[in-house]
Amino acid sequence: MSNRKRSSPRNGEYSVGYGRPPQHTRFRPGRSGNPKGRPKGSKNFHTVFAEELAQSVTLIENGKRKKMPKARALVKQSINKALGNDPRATAIVFDQIRRSEGSGKAPVAVVEAGFRENKLVVESIVRRIRLAAEAEEEMDASPDNGEAPK
Template identity: 45%
Template sequence: MSKDRDDYEIGYGKPPRSTRFKKGQSGNAKGRPKGSRNFANDLDDVLNTKMTVNENGQPRKVSTQLAALMRLREKALKGETRALDRLLSMADERSTEKDAQNKERHISSDEMDILERFVSVHTVASSEEGQGDGE
């Protein structure tokens, strides 16, 4: 036996050196194939699948997601309290999301002043650099 094998204790968490991964070698070389399906992909496909619904006596192709929302609306309008509660809670969540998005987009006047000064300083600096190249 060589000196390395005598000094090295093999046991839990200490595999033999010959069975370890070599440098640059992965433990799962093939890995998960690209484009493989998962629950989120399958759910998106199911919700986006087109289906025919009758609206005012006319057939219309809509996504499954829209058809489900239309059915929920119909039940809520017919007086089913659970459907109405669910529809209103979804509307409230959507309203909260829209409010959050609008707040993110709002820039105060102080912030606008800072941005304008930044642009003016950098516009002047870049025009001065451009003039130095022509000389």
């Protein structure tokens, strides 16, 4: 390896070497480095997925036609399958309930259809969620002065 410093090009000379590509192969101003890349205005997967879930679909519920977003229909179908003793759907619904417990948003569960046992289970879950939320609010509201609760 030489200890010689690079000298600047003189008289319009340009030395090609490491980190100094030939000028004719450099990117031109205003031209993309990937001209066949993603076209402008194209949407990513998340955007397409969200748009598809927002589209409405017509369902027949209790003999009446209802229009609702696909996302809502999907949630209804998952919950109805969970109430019909589908173990995979039940796992998905309980996972979502646990996630909403942690975020402070207690799900509103009004069970009108299904078996009596399922209704009791869901009501007990809702009761536990509400009690946990109330206890958390009490802990946040009470001053921490080291006294034991009465």
